[in-house]
Amino acid sequence: LWKDHTALKEAEEITTLASGWEPNYVKYEGGAYSAEWFWAKILHILREDAGVLRAAHSWVEHCDWIPALLTGNTNPATLKRSRCAAGHKAMWHEEFGGLPSEEFLQRLDPLLSGLRERLFRDTFTSDIPAGRITPEWADKLGLPYDVIVGVGAFDAHMGAVGAGIKPYYLSKVMGTSTCDMLVVSEEDMGDKLVRGICGQVDGSIIPGLIGLEAGQAAFGDIYNWFKQVLEWPLINILKSSELIDDKAKYALIQESSKQIIAALNKEAAKIPIDESGIVALDWMNGRRTPDANEALKGAITGLTLGSDAPRIFKALVEATAFGSKLINDRFIEEGLRIDGMIALGGVAKKSPFVMQVVADVLNVPIEVSSSEQACALGSAMMAAVASGIYETTAEAQQKMGGGVETEYLPIPDNVKKYEILYKKYLRLADYMETDLTVH
Known part of the structure; x- marks a missing residue:
């Protein structure tokens, strides 16, 4: 998915607008936004696909969706969002109060109006539990019902x-x-x-x-x-x-x-x-x-x-x-x-x-x-910390x-x-x- 570069125009627009904005939302992103990342892909899809524009309520990174699915917390308003994904790709930073402001997003394109409030404010590192596995998924995967699922990451x-x-x-x-x-x-x-x-x-x-x-x-x-x-x-x-x-x-x-x-x-x-x-x-x-x-x-x-x-x-x-x-x-x-x-x-x-x-x-x-x-081993390590096995x-x-x-x-x-x-x-x-x- 990242390898698709069709959102190049949107990425350039984000970089141009953010670089002249206060605060500069790309200052923690290396100073430039990429076609491989969250906002550029969202905006490109909204511009190109009227059906998605009408139907989409929120957007969720893959590494956030899998823990949400496994724990049964698939409501985009309540599922735990990855610090890794949000910080590197969505211009999230504590200094900004989270994601870029509504004013910034509206200036970028009115198609983004109102989306910020349907996304997230808080993010979590991968040593934090996302929740416990659901009985359905525990049975499917042959796992105990008390398995802790950690917050995702790339x-x-x-x-x-x-x-x-x-x-x-x-x-x-x-x-x-x-x-x-x-x-x-x-x-x-x-x-x-x-x-x-x-x-x-x-x-x-x-x-x-x-x-x-x-x-x-x-x-x-x-x-x-x-x-x-x-x-x-x-x-x-x-x-x-x-x-x-x-x-x-x-x-x-x-x-x-x-x-x-x-x-x-x-x-x-x-x-x-x-x-x-x-x-x-x-x-x-x-x-x-x-x-x-x-x-x-x-x-x-x-x-x-x-x-x-x-x-x-x-x-x-x-x-x-x-x-x-x-x-x-x-x-x-x-x-x-x-x-x-x-x-x-x-x-x-x-x-x-x-x-x-x-x-x-x-x-x-x-x-x-x-x-x-x-990558699987690192995920297991973080899950072990989230589960309290290691400090x-x-x-x-x-x-x-x-x-x-x-x-x-x-x-x-x-x-x-x-x-x-x-x-x-x-x-x-x-x-x-x-x-x-x-x-």
């Missing part, structure tokens, strides 16, 4: 908890996209406002700490896109071949599809860093952070007649690593620090080549969480965490080479954004 944020996030250790969920998260004490955070990220929210990850979120709109999706490009002739030409039967065609396509990424990883790892001359840009799905701009496009430059699939793939991997460095650099530029990194998700588990490139580009040791389901999130992490599976250390010679290549990436990024972006 999957990535709970993944950070499950992977063992702690202050100044960046937790990076690495899958189709990435979500990069830090937790910092209120004292250390002070009055810092980090530009260009997806928000800084009290308790969005660990209660009592400020949770900061950033991320890339495409990571593993870029590798999968390239895989699909390579698969096109295999799938489309082989289908019409009369040389083999349909069963053999299917088996061949399936076998090749499973091996493409692994084969590319293996061959790309053999290519010297500065050999190919190819530089790519990872904005195939726009740029989430730093400085959200979903209208941006990706690029692959420096191609020659000798540029083969492994070399192009290596450049794409390097581009995703450089995109990660943009995020790390922004946190550091804004007065925070990164003492280490904890990685989780499919890419972190499956691709040593990608992980080594990222470690070399970032020049930071990267620990990979041992958990196969860190704090840190205690739940210590008792329930699985530790580190492996660690990737930067290779000094590679770090130096990537510093040079990163400068080329920055020049390409600047050119694409300033000269080639169609507004």
Whole structure:
């Protein structure tokens, strides 16, 4: 759902209006609103679908709806809303008295008139019980009737908890996209406002700490896109071949599809860093952070007649690593620090080549969480705190965490080479954004 960027116009309108408003409602959202978030999607739907406009009474985040369903409290006026979702995506903040004002929303679009009072004022961190499971759901799931259901949160944020996030250790969920998260004490955070990220929210990850979120709109999706490009002739030409039967065609396509990424990883790892001359840009799905701009496009430059699939793939991997460095650099530029990194998700588990490139580009040791389901584990940790089994999130992490599976250390010679290549990436990024972006 977040990946749909059709609400880009609405996001731009929100950013423009909020930036000149007092208070500035996007100041805790990195200074810009995104097409991936709550208000932009609501407004876009209301403008585009008259049926929804007539029928809709309120709007509920998915992570709020599931606990509501499990506890039987599905009234939008009374169900408990997630601090994580509200703070990062709905411009909720205690300083504002909750959500943006009615005046602001009416100025944005009269279609939003009256909606604020049908939403919520209070939000809750995930160590708070949402309620007890209903008998109906307890029976369906085979659970006791006294099970406590905690307040929801976004999957990535709970993944950070499950992977063992702690202050100044960046937790990076690495899958189709990435979500990069830090937790910092209120004292250390002070009055810092980090530009260009997806928000800084009290308790969005660990209660009592400020949770900061950033991320890339495409990571593993870029590798999968390239895989699909390579698969096109295999799938489309082989289908019409009369040389083999349909069963053999299917088996061949399936076998090749499973091996493409692994084969590319293996061959790309053999290519010297500065050999190919190819530089790519990872904005195939726009740029989430730093400085959200979903209208941006990706690029692959420096191609020659000798540029083969492994070399192009290596450049794409390097581009995703450089995109990660943009995020790390922004946190550091804004007065925070990164003492280490904890990685989780499919890419972190499956691709040593990608992980080594990222470690070399970032020049930071990267620990990979041992958990196969860190998001589910983090949810269980928070539920254990909500149920009173553990007093704090840190205690739940210590008792329930699985530790580190492996660690990737930067290779000094590679770090130096990537510093040079990163400068080329920055020049390409600047050119694409300033000269080639169609507004």
